[in-house]
Amino acid sequence: xxxTSYSFIGFVLLLALVYYxxxxxxxxxxxxxxxxxxxxxxxxxxxxxxLTTSLTVWGGALAVEKNYADKKARLKELKKxxxxxxxxxxxxxxxxxxxxxxxxxxxxLTIVFNLLILAVVKYTNFLxxxxxxxxxxxxxxxxxxxxxxxxxxxxxxxxxxxxxDVHREVIPAEKNYFKFLLFISFFPLVIQGPxxxxxxxxxxxxxxxxxxxxxxxxxxxxxxxxxxxxKLVIADRISAAVNTVxxxxxxxxxxxxxxxxxxxxxxxxxxxxxxxxxxxxxxxxLGITLPENFKxxxxxxxxxxxxxxxxxxxxxxxxxxxxxxxxxxxxxxxLTKFSKARLxxxxxxxxxxxxxxxxxxxxxxxxxxASWNFIVWGLLNWAVLMISEELEPLYAGFHKRFPGASxxxxxxxxxxxxxxxxxxxxxxxxxxxxxxILSLLGSVFTVHNYGAxxxxxxxxxxxxxxxxxxxxxGILVLLAVSxxxxxxxxxxxxxxERPYIxxxxxxxxxxxxxxxxxxYGAGYxxxxxxxxxx
Amino acid sequence: MEELLEILEDLHxxxxxxxxxxxxxxGILDSLDIVTLVSEISENFDIAVSAKYITxxxxxxxxxxxxxxxxxxxxx
Numbered sequence: 001x002x003x004t005s006y007s008f009i010g011f012v013l014l015l016a017l018v019y020y021x022x023x024x025x026x027x028x029x030x031x032x033x034x035x036x037x038x039x040x041x042x043x044x045x046x047x048x049x050x051l052t053t054s055l056t057v058w059g060g061a062l063a064v065e066k067n068y069a070d071k072k073a074r075l076k077e078l079k080k081x082x083x084x085x086x087x088x089x090x091x092x093x094x095x096x097x098x099x100x101x102x103x104x105x106x107x108x109l110t111i112v113f114n115l116l117i118l119a120v121v122k123y124t125n126f127l128x129x130x131x132x133x134x135x136x137x138x139x140x141x142x143x144x145x146x147x148x149x150x151x152x153x154x155x156x157x158x159x160x161x162x163x164x165d166v167h168r169e170v171i172p173a174e175k176n177y178f179k180f181l182l183f184i185s186f187f188p189l190v191i192q193g194p195x196x197x198x199x200x201x202x203x204x205x206x207x208x209x210x211x212x213x214x215x216x217x218x219x220x221x222x223x224x225x226x227x228x229x230x231k232l233v234i235a236d237r238i239s240a241a242v243n244t245v246x247x248x249x250x251x252x253x254x255x256x257x258x259x260x261x262x263x264x265x266x267x268x269x270x271x272x273x274x275x276x277x278x279x280x281x282x283x284x285x286l287g288i289t290l291p292e293n294f295k296x297x298x299x300x301x302x303x304x305x306x307x308x309x310x311x312x313x314x315x316x317x318x319x320x321x322x323x324x325x326x327x328x329x330x331x332x333x334x335l336t337k338f339s340k341a342r343l344x345x346x347x348x349x350x351x352x353x354x355x356x357x358x359x360x361x362x363x364x365x366x367x368x369x370a371s372w373n374f375i376v377w378g379l380l381n382w383a384v385l386m387i388s389e390e391l392e393p394l395y396a397g398f399h400k401r402f403p404g405a406s407x408x409x410x411x412x413x414x415x416x417x418x419x420x421x422x423x424x425x426x427x428x429x430x431x432x433x434x435x436x437i438l439s440l441l442g443s444v445f446t447v448h449n450y451g452a453x454x455x456x457x458x459x460x461x462x463x464x465x466x467x468x469x470x471x472x473x474g475i476l477v478l479l480a481v482s483x484x485x486x487x488x489x490x491x492x493x494x495x496x497e498r499p500y501i502x503x504x505x506x507x508x509x510x511x512x513x514x515x516x517x518x519x520y521g522a523g524y525x526x527x528x529x530x531x532x533x534x
Numbered sequence: 535m536e537e538l539l540e541i542l543e544d545l546h547x548x549x550x551x552x553x554x555x556x557x558x559x560x561g562i563l564d565s566l567d568i569v570t571l572v573s574e575i576s577e578n579f580d581i582a583v584s585a586k587y588i589t590x591x592x593x594x595x596x597x598x599x600x601x602x603x604x605x606x607x608x609x610x
Contacts, residue, residue, distance in 0.1 A: 323569070
């Protein structure tokens with residue numbers, strides 16, 4: 001069920017109606033029922049996957065909590081035991097060792113089991129393709145026909161995050177399986193995140209009694225409408241030209257590749273943030289607050305800042321549950337000692353950080369897709385971030401020497417530089433073959449078709465003059481809203497303070513815009529959200 | 535505490551860690567700094583700082599970091 005389909009709108013409105021009519025204590029159960037129904041629309045058998053993950057992680061978390069409770073009780077017993085000090089110490093140490101081993105076993109088994117499910121459905125064909133590459137022609141293995149269950153990349157990370165939080169005693173384990181199942185399957189979240197922590201959704205009132213509030217409903221509807229505007233007026237209109245260029249690598253080279261980098265970067269932002277706006281808006285309508293996933297990333301002045309503003313929940317997940325555990329692990333601690341002894345204190349202490357970051361960016365690339373282009377994309381990000389880190393003293397020296405070079409103009413320069421860098425790296429999202437990407441990048445300098453592109457070529461990509469005009473207008477509105485939010489805060493709050501007539505005009509205008517200039521009707525097909533495929 | 539302040543100043547000489555709070559919330563320490571810091575703390579205080587302790591609250595000020603070190607030392 002697509003977010004942009006009439007069936008989804010009908011589903012949400014009906015669920016909201018029943019939700020607010022139901023007694024408060026049953027509201028979360030209705031959400032669970034609705035979420036499972038929504039999930040079953042993607043294929044009833046897919047429910048098996050999400051039920052397996054939710055059951056194993058829920059059970060694993062309870063086992064972790066029981067392990068801690070047993071440990072406390074046993075240590076208390078040992079403390080009181082009438083034993084000689086040496087014997088008591090030895091028994092305590094032996095018990096702690098066994099308890100730690102049991103805990104490790106529970107964690108490893110639960111995490112590996114669920115990662116294996118993800119690996120099998122998402123990466124088996126990638127593995128077979130690589131084996132085929134080695135075997136050569138005539139000895140090819142057949143690819144398997146495995147459908148990727150909806151949202152599996154997102155809910156698997158969310159479930160593992162929960163287990164680790166219970167292990168770290170950040171949250172207690174949820175005793176009610178069905179509440180945990182709702183956390184994993186909540187329908188607005190399950191397709192493309194944000195990847196939430198259990199504490200966040202509990203504080204966000206997912207399981208609470210939510211009484212009808214006009215502010216929640218109207219703000220939620222406004223957010224959904226804004227999401228539709230981004231998706232249907234901007235992203236889906238651009239996708240026609242983007243898909244045309246991607247679809248024909250022999251014709252569309254040179255100038256078209258620069259055009260593609262720019263347009264795809266805009267499309268990706270409008271598409272992904274539009275989807276998240278719909279997710280957060282639907283939850284808001286139901287009185288539930290979800291964390292924000294974007295903070296105007298294209299205003300970032302460095303790639304480091306960009307990754308603090310783009311897909312925030314994914315970055316936090318990788319930081320909390322992969323980067324920190326890897327960088328504090330025993331092998332990395334050993335590496336730190338080794339590199340400090342061999343390379344000196346300064347460089348030596350940075351090496352382990354770079355190694356841990358490498359692991360994280362490799363995993364981020366793999367998570368995005370079962371294809372080498374995503375892995376290269378991840379490692380490119382890693383390389384740029386690490387080079388920037390190494391060049392930090394140089395930048396500091398430059399600014400010390402030229403203090404004037406840090407005004408608004410320099411900030412704008414940094415913003416444009418970062419945006420162009422992101423545009424370049426996004427090209428690795430568009431094509432699967434690395435050789436092809438490099439050849440297309442080379443064509444930017446070797447194919448001189450810029451004249452042909454501007455004198456008509458640009459109009460033959462599936463977008464008419466009207467499409468370009470509408471898209472341009474949409475981007476301007478998006479830019480204006482983003483600038484306001486960057487400087488002053490929520491646009492919806494600002495509009496809510498205006499007189500009734502102004503509010504009505506603004507939201508009716510946006511509604512009409514989505515209806516009249518959204519990319520649908522003959523010749524258009526409301527595209528799947530880009531991040532659904534991850 | 536002095537040993538910790540030396541480590542912090544070595545990492546960011548431009549910051550007065552005795553008075554500065556909100557090291558995480560104000561973005562003074564990023565994840566790369568934290569990992570370097572954890573490595574230095576582990577070595578200098580002979581403790582293992584596991585990922586469990588890496589929370590904004592534990593790294594928001596020199597005092598908070600010091601309290602975290604004391605907690606880990608007490609846990610043995």
